Amino acid sequence: MTDxxxxxxAQLRAAPAPDADARAAAIRLAMESFxxxxxxxxxxxxxxxxxxxxxxxxxxxxxxxxxxxxxxILTATTSAAALCLGLVIVLPQIWVTPDISAQQPTxxxxxxxxxxxxxxAALADQAQPLALPEIAPAAPPAPAPAPPQSHALTKSAAPxxxxxxxxxxxxxxxxxxxxxxxxFAPIMADQIASPAPNTETFATAPANPVKTTAINPVSTxxxxxxxxxxxxxxxxxxxxxxxxxxxxxxxxxxxxxxxxYPAPEPGAAPFTSTVTVMPTPWNAGTxxxxxxxxGRLPAIADRPPLNLVLLIDTSGSMQDPAKLPLLxxxxxxxxxxxxxxxxxxxxAYAGSAGTVLAPTPASDQAxxxxxxxxxxAGGGTNGAAGLELAYQTAASMTAAGxxxxxxxxxDGDFNLGISDPDGLEAYIAKKRDAGTYLSILGFGRGNLDDxxxxxxxxxxxxxxxxxxxxxxxxxxxxxxxxxxLFPIADDVKLQVEWNPAQVAExxxxxxxxxxxxxxxxxxxxxxxxxxGAGHAVTALFEITAPxxxxxxxxxxxxxxxxxxxxTDTGNGELGFLRLRYKAPGESKSLLIETPITAADxxxxxxTEANFAAAxxxxxxxxxxxxxxxxxxxxxxIALALSARGDDPFGYRAEAVTLMRLAAAMPANR
Amino acid sequence: xxxxxxxEILADAAASGDRAAFGxxxxxxxxRIFSLSWRLTGTKTDAEDLTQDxxxxxPAKLQSFRGQARFSTWLYRVTVNAAHDRRRRRATYxxxxxxxxxxxxxxxxxxxxxxxxxxxxxxAMTQLSPELRDTVALTLGxxxxxxxxxxxxxxxxxxxxxRMAEVKKHLRRIAEQEAIQ
Numbered sequence: 085m086t087d088x089x090x091x092x093x094a095q096l097r098a099a100p101a102p103d104a105d106a107r108a109a110a111i112r113l114a115m116e117s118f119x120x121x122x123x124x125x126x127x128x129x130x131x132x133x134x135x136x137x138x139x140x141x142x143x144x145x146x147x148x149x150x151x152x153x154x155x156x157i158l159t160a161t162t163s164a165a166a167l168c169l170g171l172v173i174v175l176p177q178i179w180v181t182p183d184i185s186a187q188q189p190t191x192x193x194x195x196x197x198x199x200x201x202x203x204x205a206a207l208a209d210q211a212q213p214l215a216l217p218e219i220a221p222a223a224p225p226a227p228a229p230a231p232p233q234s235h236a237l238t239k240s241a242a243p244x245x246x247x248x249x250x251x252x253x254x255x256x257x258x259x260x261x262x263x264x265x266x267x268f269a270p271i272m273a274d275q276i277a278s279p280a281p282n283t284e285t286f287a288t289a290p291a292n293p294v295k296t297t298a299i300n301p302v303s304t305x306x307x308x309x310x311x312x313x314x315x316x317x318x319x320x321x322x323x324x325x326x327x328x329x330x331x332x333x334x335x336x337x338x339x340x341x342x343x344x345y346p347a348p349e350p351g352a353a354p355f356t357s358t359v360t361v362m363p364t365p366w367n368a369g370t371x372x373x374x375x376x377x378x379g380r381l382p383a384i385a386d387r388p389p390l391n392l393v394l395l396i397d398t399s400g401s402m403q404d405p406a407k408l409p410l411l412x413x414x415x416x417x418x419x420x421x422x423x424x425x426x427x428x429x430x431x432a433y434a435g436s437a438g439t440v441l442a443p444t445p446a447s448d449q450a451x452x453x454x455x456x457x458x459x460x461a462g463g464g465t466n467g468a469a470g471l472e473l474a475y476q477t478a479a480s481m482t483a484a485g486x487x488x489x490x491x492x493x494x495d496g497d498f499n500l501g502i503s504d505p506d507g508l509e510a511y512i513a514k515k516r517d518a519g520t521y522l523s524i525l526g527f528g529r530g531n532l533d534d535x536x537x538x539x540x541x542x543x544x545x546x547x548x549x550x551x552x553x554x555x556x557x558x559x560x561x562x563x564x565x566x567x568x569l570f571p572i573a574d575d576v577k578l579q580v581e582w583n584p585a586q587v588a589e590x591x592x593x594x595x596x597x598x599x600x601x602x603x604x605x606x607x608x609x610x611x612x613x614x615x616g617a618g619h620a621v622t623a624l625f626e627i628t629a630p631x632x633x634x635x636x637x638x639x640x641x642x643x644x645x646x647x648x649x650x651t652d653t654g655n656g657e658l659g660f661l662r663l664r665y666k667a668p669g670e671s672k673s674l675l676i677e678t679p680i681t682a683a684d685x686x687x688x689x690x691t692e693a694n695f696a697a698a699x700x701x702x703x704x705x706x707x708x709x710x711x712x713x714x715x716x717x718x719x720x721i722a723l724a725l726s727a728r729g730d731d732p733f734g735y736r737a738e739a740v741t742l743m744r745l746a747a748a749m750p751a752n753r
Numbered sequence: 754x755x756x757x758x759x760x761e762i763l764a765d766a767a768a769s770g771d772r773a774a775f776g777x778x779x780x781x782x783x784x785r786i787f788s789l790s791w792r793l794t795g796t797k798t799d800a801e802d803l804t805q806d807x808x809x810x811x812p813a814k815l816q817s818f819r820g821q822a823r824f825s826t827w828l829y830r831v832t833v834n835a836a837h838d839r840r841r842r843r844a845t846y847x848x849x850x851x852x853x854x855x856x857x858x859x860x861x862x863x864x865x866x867x868x869x870x871x872x873x874x875x876x877a878m879t880q881l882s883p884e885l886r887d888t889v890a891l892t893l894g895x896x897x898x899x900x901x902x903x904x905x906x907x908x909x910x911x912x913x914x915x916r917m918a919e920v921k922k923h924l925r926r927i928a929e930q931e932a933i934q
Contacts, residue, residue, distance in 0.1 A: 088877075088924035089893065095874040096894035099788035106801045107787070111779055114808035118767075118775050121812045 289596045291707065294628075294636045297584040303592050304600045306612035307377065307576045307621045308333075311560070312526060312537060314340035315550035317706065318738075321745045322552075327706060334594030334703030335623065341699065341735050343620045343692040345378035354572040355379040355615055357663060359680050362689035364626055365697050365723055366715030369634025373625040373680060374693045375580075375661060379572050381618035387570055390426040390489070391443070391481040395474040397494035398434045398459055404495075406552065407527040411493050412456045414525075414557030419453070421562055422446035429477045430455050433470025443481045471508070478520045487570055488520045489546070495528040512543040513611070519669060521571065521614075525560065526550040538597070545574060545614050559733065570617040573665040575673060577612045578623060579605045580680070582659040588630040589637060591711065593700050595623065605664060608673045615665070622696050626711065627658065657681050694727035695736060702743055717747035760824035768815045775812065778824075783808070785825070786832055792890035793836040795878055807835045822904070829895070829905045833887055840883060880923050888916040 295303070313336035320327035348356045355377050364370040394415070402408040422428070423446065430441035430452075441455035471492070478488045512522055522544025524537045541548035549560045577600060582590050604610040615621060628635050663676040689697075701720040704712055721743045728736045760778065767775035786807055791800035811831070818827055878886055891902040892913070899913040906913070 088928060089921065092874070092877060092889065092920075092924065093893040093896075096792050096890065097896070099791045099894070100797050102784055102787040102804070103797070103801065106805070107783055110801075110805040110808040111776075111783060113805060114779050114811055115772070115776060117809045118772060118812040 289599075291596050291710075292592045292594075292599070294589050294591045294711075296589055296637050297582045297587050298640075301584060302579060302581045302602050303590065303625070304577065304579045304602050304605045305592065305595045305623070306598045306600055307578060307615065307623070308335050308595060308598050308613050309339055309615065309619050309621055310336050310538070310541065310548045311340045312548045312550040313337060315552055315556055318556075318742055319550070319552040321742050324745075324749075326746065326749050326751055329707045332703055332706045333597065334700055334707075335598070336594075337703045338594065338622050338624065338696050338699045339620070341695065341739070342733075343376060343378075343622060343696065344730070345376045345620055345692070347378055348380045353674070353676055354665070354667070355576075357661065357676065357678055359661060359678065359684045360689065360693050361658065361680070361682065361684045362693050362697070365694075365719065366701060366712045367626070367634050369632045370626050370628045372693075372697055373627055373658070373684075374696060375578065375623045375625075376692070377576070377615065377619075377621040377663075379615040379617060379619040379621075387423075387487075387617070389483075389486045390422065390570070391478060391486055392422070392426065392428050392446075393474045393478045393481070393488070393490045394428065394430045395470055395490055395492045396430060396432045396440075396459060397470075397492075398432045399495075400434075401495055402527070403460075404528055407495050408459065410527060410551065410554065410557065411525070412459070413554055414551065414561050415456055416453065417554075417558055418561040419446065419449050427481055428452050429481065430459075431470055431474045431477055432459055433473070439473065439477060443477065471511075475515050475520060479518075482519065490520060490522045490544070491525065492522060492540075493525045493527065495526070509539060509543045512540055516543065516545045521545040524548045527552075542611070542613070545571065545611075547616070559735070571614045571668045572617050572619075573615045574668055574670075575608070575610075575612040576615050576621075576663065576665045577605050577610075577673075579662040579664075580625065580659050581662070582627070583657050584630075586629065586656065586658045586682075587627045588632065588635055588639075589628040591626045593624040593626060594703065605662070608666070608671060624696060624700050655679075658684075691727040691729040694723055695729065698724035698727060699739065702739070702746075706746065717743060721747065761820050764815060764818050764824050764827075765820065767812075768818060775815070779808065779811070782825075782828055786828065789829065789832050789890060789895060790836065792894035793833065793887065794839075795875065803832075803836060803839055806839070807832060810835070826901065826905060829891065829897075830907075833891070833905060836887070877924060877927055880927060881920060885916055885920050885923070888913060889920055892917065 310333075313331060313333040316331045317327040317337065320331070345358050346356055348354060358376045358378070360374045360376075362372050362374070364372045396402075396408075396411065398408065419428075426446040427443045428441070428446050429439070429443040432438055432440045440459060441452060444451050444455075446452070471490075474490045474492075478490055482488045516522070522540060523546030524541045524544075526537050526548065527550075537548040537550075549556075551557050551560060579602075580590075598613070600610065600612065613621075657679045659680045661678045661680055663678075664673040665676075666673045698720050701712065701715065701723065704710075705717060705720060709715075721740060724736065724740050724743060728740070731737060758777075760781070763774045763778045763781075767778055783804070787800055787804045790803040790807075791797060794800050794803055814831055818824070822830075878889070881889065887906060888902060891897050891905060892899060897905070899917070900910050903910045903913045
């Protein structure tokens with residue numbers, strides 16, 4: 085064995101002698117290069133540094149703060165408090181042990197971000213009990229010299245937090261004070277050491293609680309036609325993992341599936357609403373109210389011409405077969421669905437943005453496909469420049485009566501590269517008002533920035549979809565091409581006022597990131613979700629009748645008794661549904677009002693309602709099954725199996741498979 | 754006997770514009786750069802190209818030499834980094850040719866150089882990953898200690914020790930394969 089090493093050594097030592105001519109040439113070149121060098125000027129010796137320079141901790145920190153991109157800030161829309169917490173706490177700890185940070189400045193920088201973003205919810209939970217006064221004095225006082233940048237960050241995040249407080253269900257109390265934060269620095273030290281941070285972030289908020297009708301009779305929320313959450317759950321389960329609870333948004337799971345709701349009559353509102361009341365599968369004492377909206381599906385020939393700008397992330401990370409190649413295949417599927425008057429342009433962005441394909445009629449498939457094939461991944465990400473170019477291209481294509489949409493395909497590595505993080509959202513919103521909408525297709529796992537996807541798609545009146553398989557690409561881009569790309573109603577808001585005489589308590593299932601303040605309903609300036617051509621949207625409420633044993637809250641002793649059907653002024657109605665929407669491009673909203681009556685009750689409930697209930701159960705089982713009682717995976721699977729219905733594309737059968745996979749996870753047995 | 758001016762003094766002088774000092778330094782170290790380049794790349798042609806690249810860039814790089822390390826250690830590092838850059842550039846070509854990795858090129862070169870002894874060497878180096886090749890080139894080829902190699906590669910000594918154990922494993926496998934044939 086040692087012989088081999090000796091042999092290797094001997095042979096390596098026997099390097100050939102350098103060629104005299106080559107030597108002379110190289111030395112001559114070196115001298116010329118020496119003469120060409122402007123003396124006294126320090127030149128960066130090596131532009132690409134393979135090994136991180138061992139810079140001081142302060143420089144690393146400054147770099148971190150200076151280069152913080154919008155992702156953490158956008159995360160702050162739901163967890164601003166935890167973000168500030170993450171930044172503030174880590175600083176004192178590093179000050180105390182500068183040698184650690186000096187050795188691994190890069191690692192610390194990354195981890196600070198990862199702590200601030202994905203684990204923020206858990207962190208905030210930890211923060212609360214630890215910040216109790218009796219513990220605080222015992223901890224050693226930590227020096228707390230936060231650099232000015234951190235203040236700036238806190239300030240910029242704060243208005244965002246205030247603005248979204250209602251939607252995120254976050255209270256101001258959850259923002260810990262600086263002092264209490266500094267006292268549990270040791271916990272943070274453990275987290276700093278955690279290797280290879282998973283940089284996925286998910287938009288989340290606490291689940292909607294049971295509300296008492298007498299106190300809070302009105303529930304207001306925006307509709308949601310995104311489907312990204314379901315696809316993320318599927319991708320996790322297929323890999324043999326339970327999805328992160330934050331990734332589960334029940335309404336997106338329910339709305340993933342097509343339901344056969346009655347279509348609107350010609351000439352009527354662009355969508356119909358149907359309300360049904362059924363017994364709750366998981367609770368005999370409550371009822372489930374299903375509100376189904378069905379958007380009109382205009383004939384293909386009647387649609388306005390579509391201008392589609394594909395904005396494609398070609399950064400190095402998109403090289404994965406599940407990313408750029410999958411996107412190329414998806415577009416191959418989509419192109420035949422477009423009509424000759426539609427136009428397609430392609431903009432790619434990586435280190436720099438560039439037009440890959442000038443606006444081309446959709447009929448010229450050969451040219452479009454050739455442009456797709458020319459795309460290759462490489463380089464960094466500059467999303468902002470790409471976005472600007474894409475909007476410019478879209479503006480150049482738009483004519484009166486045409487629909488323009490930017491379709492952004494990314495793996496979430498969205499380096500926005502702008503100094504003002506709110507700027508991008510505002511920019512997209514401005515373009516939306518000018519008539520160009522934005523939809524987002526997410527690819528790949530591990531770095532998926534769900535929060536950014538959600539925020540940007542919501543600002544751009546678009547949908548966020550996550551594409552993990554060609555099957556999903558088919559669903560998103562082919563089957564629903566019309567819906568995803570042709571809006572028929574903008575800013576669709578739902579408001580349900582429950583009748584306290586009939587409904588003691590209610591709970592909205594899902595829509596936790598979509599809550600609106602009551603006054604936002606009539607405010608046309610408040611943005612909400614869109615319905616595309618042919619889209620169906622479903623919302624489920626679980627309601628409890630007065631006197632039902634399933635009532636979660638005891639009646640108040642000192643409040644006016646509300647259980648008095650004799651004085652019911654609501655004509656026996658359960659509640660009243662109000663819908664507001666705007667016709668695309670209009671600024672004034674229209675109102676649709678429908679009473680919810682017990683006559684909406686169905687026995688037995690239709691398969692559509694049963695399937696929606698099964699998926700609602702699935703989603704709740706994946707998070708905290710607080711309200712489900714003994715109802716478990718077997719019940720959910722049985723209910724979904726019984727309600728598969730027509731299922732021409734096999735979506736429902738796939739959902740049953742996923743439920744079985746989830747049920748088999750060790751954590752669920 | 755006249756004392757030779759230390760490398761570090763010459764490097765300092767060269768960095769501040771002393772042309773003669775730079776020429777002297779280069780003449781002293783060209784062969785060393787070349788032989789390490791050969792150990793890193795595996796062919797004479799590649800080694801000449803790499804050495805020429807390094808020579809051309811050396812005046813600018815010298816600005817970053819601050820005398821924190823011995824000049825020879827610093828020069829090793831510059832050479833290894835330049836080899837890495839070259840490898841990375843090559844990896845972007847459709848067909849990556851990474852020196853020793855390109856067995857056919859190496860074999861052709863040997864034939865032209867008439868050196869049959871490198872047959873085993875080529876085979877052995879081809880089986881090693883680029884990281885292991887770098888390590889071998891420094892420890893065995895340049896006869897440096899593991900600590901010195903670690904300093905040049907910016908790694909811990911333990912990593913170098915581990916890599917050398919890996920190299921031994923690979924060599925054993927080659928020996929076993931030879932025994933079968």
